[in-house]
Amino acid sequence: MQTLRPVGQGASARKYDILTALGAYALAQGKHDQRRVLRLMTLVTARYNWARDELAVGQREIARLWSVDERTVKREMALLRARGWLVVKRQGARGRVTQYGLGLERMLHDTSVQWAAVGPDFELRMGQGDVPDATVVPLPVKGVVRAPDISKGTEWALAQAVLHGEDPGMYASWIAGLTRVERAGGRLTLRAPSRFHGAYVQTHLERRVLAACREVDGDVTEIRIVV
Template identity: 40%
Template sequence: MEIKRFTGYQAGSQKYDLLTAISVAGLNGTPGFQCSMMRLIALITARYNWRTDELTVGQKEMARLWSVDERTVKREIKRLTDSNILLQLRPGVRGRVAAYRLNYAEIYRLSEPVWQNVGSDFVSRMETQSPKPTEKVVHVQFGQERPVAIEHEGQDLQDPWGRALRRLSESEALLFESWYRELKFVETQDQTITLRAPSKFIAQYIQSHHLKPLLGAVQLEFGRIQKVCLLG
């Protein structure tokens, strides 16, 4: 799907529309969902980095912001990622905090039934802004376990590399289509994962320009991986 970027002279109003969509979706949901959306809005307005399109906030800071303990933070983040509202980009390893990104398509999908509650002008703007999906996606209700939704040719999505590909297709759609889709798993040894690219050029270009998202997805699924080796 198209990657949403809040840039340009209309960026401010688009951010307000996004927050409105999250608000009305929450108000139309269960008390638990309302609480989750309120916490998400607080997190976005306080700490979301729109330039990099990432959220990197430690659990202690989230707990302080939400006036809860860290155990509650862990449960809340798990609910938001399981429901596909937040996409995790990188794990919290080696002293760094985890990185997340808003899944705009899922936020628009959840809120679309109540856009009309805001007004026809809001409906018109949101229909223009909504990302257009290009992958087959299966949606579930908030709080339910999310099934594997995106199919990759010949790839078992139950294994770690298959799950890493799925993460990349969700969080880095354009990079996935252009660079990651044809990568093949070779092996893991010590803290290194070896992948094979279709060509030496692609291997070198990913290594030089697009390694960070790839490493983040690999670390989330394989654990203690510190290095990606790309063969061409």
């Protein structure tokens, strides 16, 4: 399947094709996925720079656009990152907002199941007749880290998705092995598979883990590692 980057000659038509693919996919999903894709489409239409593959918008502005609070924005952006539809190009820091790009390959792969509903001309144009079979699960590739499972929707699942998006290697080595034990107020307790593992995370990665947790749930104030 080709990646239809909306640049150069015919870029305008490709933009419409991408938005059509997203819309057709959303309409075949449940209400929660429909709303999530609609939010992304609105954000892309209003603020995405197609030529530079750049989406740099503050959470407060996104919250206003979506008519939600900033906590919802954090959660939805983390889910889109975990899904691979948004890719962090530059992490926000010191008043600078995070800069995202679109994960078009992942997005087109996921929406391809609905291309035929638009029409055979659209299906051919998008996939050049080579539409991926969504029922085929690709085998793991050496060096590629599988994204975390976010189906539980906990603050830790979403934080893992954030950490995976920032640094897949670090995630595979130190974060994937941590499991959620409990949440008591602002304290989130995680279990490490060994004392060495737990000590390393506590010493070198605690601040980073806490930042990721606070990105998706601002009420988290402390990370506790147990063995």
